[in-house]
Amino acid sequence: MDNNLLKKEALGVRRNIVSMVYSAQSGHPGGSLSCADILTYLYFEAMDINKDNINGIDRDRFVLSKGHASPALYGVLAQKGLLEEDIHGFRKLGSKLQGHPNMNYIAGVDMSTGSLGQGISTAVGMALANSLDNNGHRIYTLVGDGESEEGLVWEAMMAAGHYKLDNLTVIFDNNGLQIDGKVTDVMNPTPLDKKAEAFGFHVITIDGHDFDQIRNAINEAKNTKGCPTAIVCKTVKGKGVSFMENQASWHGVAPNEEQFNQAMSELEDK
Amino acid sequence: MAKETRLAYGEKLAELIVENPNIVVIDADLSGSTRTSLAKKVCPERHFNAGIAEANLMGMAAGMAASGKTVFASTFAIFAAGRAFEIIRNSICYPKLNVKVCATHAGLTVGEDGASHQAVEDIALMRSVPNMQVFVPSDQYETKAVIDYVTKVNGPCYVRLGRGKVDDVYDENFNKDITKVNVVKEGKDICLLATGLMVQEALKVAALLKEKNIEVTVADIACLKPIDEEGVLKLLNSHKKIYTLEEHSIIGGLYGAVAEIKAKTDIATPVIPIGIEDEFGESGQMMEVLAAYNLTADKIVDRIK
Numbered sequence: 001m002d003n004n005l006l007k008k009e010a011l012g013v014r015r016n017i018v019s020m021v022y023s024a025q026s027g028h029p030g031g032s033l034s035c036a037d038i039l040t041y042l043y044f045e046a047m048d049i050n051k052d053n054i055n056g057i058d059r060d061r062f063v064l065s066k067g068h069a070s071p072a073l074y075g076v077l078a079q080k081g082l083l084e085e086d087i088h089g090f091r092k093l094g095s096k097l098q099g100h101p102n103m104n105y106i107a108g109v110d111m112s113t114g115s116l117g118q119g120i121s122t123a124v125g126m127a128l129a130n131s132l133d134n135n136g137h138r139i140y141t142l143v144g145d146g147e148s149e150e151g152l153v154w155e156a157m158m159a160a161g162h163y164k165l166d167n168l169t170v171i172f173d174n175n176g177l178q179i180d181g182k183v184t185d186v187m188n189p190t191p192l193d194k195k196a197e198a199f200g201f202h203v204i205t206i207d208g209h210d211f212d213q214i215r216n217a218i219n220e221a222k223n224t225k226g227c228p229t230a231i232v233c234k235t236v237k238g239k240g241v242s243f244m245e246n247q248a249s250w251h252g253v254a255p256n257e258e259q260f261n262q263a264m265s266e267l268e269d270k
Numbered sequence: 271m272a273k274e275t276r277l278a279y280g281e282k283l284a285e286l287i288v289e290n291p292n293i294v295v296i297d298a299d300l301s302g303s304t305r306t307s308l309a310k311k312v313c314p315e316r317h318f319n320a321g322i323a324e325a326n327l328m329g330m331a332a333g334m335a336a337s338g339k340t341v342f343a344s345t346f347a348i349f350a351a352g353r354a355f356e357i358i359r360n361s362i363c364y365p366k367l368n369v370k371v372c373a374t375h376a377g378l379t380v381g382e383d384g385a386s387h388q389a390v391e392d393i394a395l396m397r398s399v400p401n402m403q404v405f406v407p408s409d410q411y412e413t414k415a416v417i418d419y420v421t422k423v424n425g426p427c428y429v430r431l432g433r434g435k436v437d438d439v440y441d442e443n444f445n446k447d448i449t450k451v452n453v454v455k456e457g458k459d460i461c462l463l464a465t466g467l468m469v470q471e472a473l474k475v476a477a478l479l480k481e482k483n484i485e486v487t488v489a490d491i492a493c494l495k496p497i498d499e500e501g502v503l504k505l506l507n508s509h510k511k512i513y514t515l516e517e518h519s520i521i522g523g524l525y526g527a528v529a530e531i532k533a534k535t536d537i538a539t540p541v542i543p544i545g546i547e548d549e550f551g552e553s554g555q556m557m558e559v560l561a562a563y564n565l566t567a568d569k570i571v572d573r574i575k
Contacts, residue, residue: 111332112364118332118360122329128333129337130337132315152329
């Protein structure tokens with residue numbers, strides 16, 4: 001897919017994110033915007049997900065381990081025309097768009113997540129079962145850099161390396177910020193690349209907003225045999241909305257009307 | 271013949287894994303103790319080790335279930351229901367995935383390892399999570415029937431198994447519905463409603479009381495959730511007093527479940543808990559520890575009036 005088209009879709013995903021969080025007056029815009037380009041690439045190019053196979057598991061699957069970035073996941077499903085629910089129901093009573101995703105409510109949500117560290121652990125189990133069946137389907141999971149302070153992340157990484165799961169790609173959304181501040185100040189999880197390498201991963205470090213780099217890394221992961229691949233994506237929290245960029249304070253806060261209007265105008269498809 | 275329920279589990283699993291190509295087993299460095307090693311022996315390609323990492327054991331189990339497998343995940347009860355509680359809650363029960371948490375070494379009868387390894391709260395923990403079904407089989411035959419049953423359930427199940435040998439309550443012709451209260455000895459006035467290895471103690475209590483010309487009912491309840499309310503109410507309505515017997519805290523286990531049922535009704539029948547008071551266990555030989563906590567038949571007899 002042409003990079004300009006991907007950029008267009010990513011803008012749409014970002015508008016969905018901002019709309020959802022604004023409409024709910026609740027949610028996590030910063031970490032959703034930081035991974036919007038990665039999810040756009042996965043759903044529009046890397047994964048073989050479509051309307052016909054969305055309800056089954058006979059395809060590539062994605063686990064949003066940082067489940068609080070649900071607006072990005074719902075946003076990309078909506079942008080691709082795969083989401084039946086109205087995105088404006090997000091976080092509201094009666095909507096299937098739960099604050100953190102439920103796999104039984106939404107087709108295309110491949111695992112219920114939200115409690116940090118657990119998504120990557122389930123992704124390892126999915127990849128292990130896939131490798132037992134030798135079905136060729138790939139498992140992708142997105143882990144936050146703050147999330148990687150959870151011990152379970154490293155139990156899962158150890159198992160992925162141990163079982164040499166080359167059908168698994170772990171993507172770190174390294175936006176550098178968590179609720180209480182910089183990840184390196186709160187509880188330094190870096191260097192993620194060297195840690196992943198030590199756990200038996202092939203590691204690639206890229207700019208998580210550059211589609212050429214994302215494409216090359218995902219393809220390199222697909223072609224890497226005998227071990228799982230970790231892609232450490234340097235990203236900007238709040239990417240695309242000027243006043244949210246690199247601000248930890250926008251982790252879990254909704255914009256007011258004025259901020260919403262400014263954000264939507266910055267995210268216009270010009 | 272007395273046998274460990276964990277051994278009966280391992281034997282049954284070794285049969286099922288050969289019959290059913292969809293079954294996978296995952297253990298956490300305890301496959302010799304949990305007896306899943308028996309399944310590994312006959313089907314090593316579908317037996318996995320998570321290492322000493324019980325949180326990841328449950329997460330991986332959830333993932334394998336999400337890939338369509340029927341997953342048996344085993345470790346000691348303290349690590350399954352305790353350490354991995356929140357993974358079981360959020361990654362297995364919330365998405366209602368097909369994982370059978372078969373936890374061994376439950377209760378005081380872990381024995382010598384002591385309180386750190388004696389899970390006396392696991393039933394309460396597992397019973398409180400939506401979508402989870404909870405089973406505590408009493409002997410080898412009931413264990414095999416429970417394992418057979420949970421394999422056919424499409425959803426999360428917790429099966430509580432013990433380390434030590436338990437007497438046979440049933441025989442190889444066991445064909446009772448394990449989801450119901452099963453009366454194993456008919457009596458009158460007093461009923462002993464027991465779960466797990468306490469069924470063997472209840473039968474001993476009944477024999478001791480018979481010497482005093484007191485006939486008591488002994489009922490076995492292996493399925494604590496969803497609980498057979500009708501069966502429990504029937505016992506409450508047909509006896510003057512019910513004693514609940516469990517190798518578990520009296521908070522949130524069998525006593526809790528029966529009390530919850532009773533409290534919704536105007537039935538006056540007293541329900542007396544015989545279990546572990548709100549305290550930790552300690553090291554010792556299995557039956558010595560059970561006796562120290564007043565859970566052996568000779569101690570229980572003194573408490574029944």
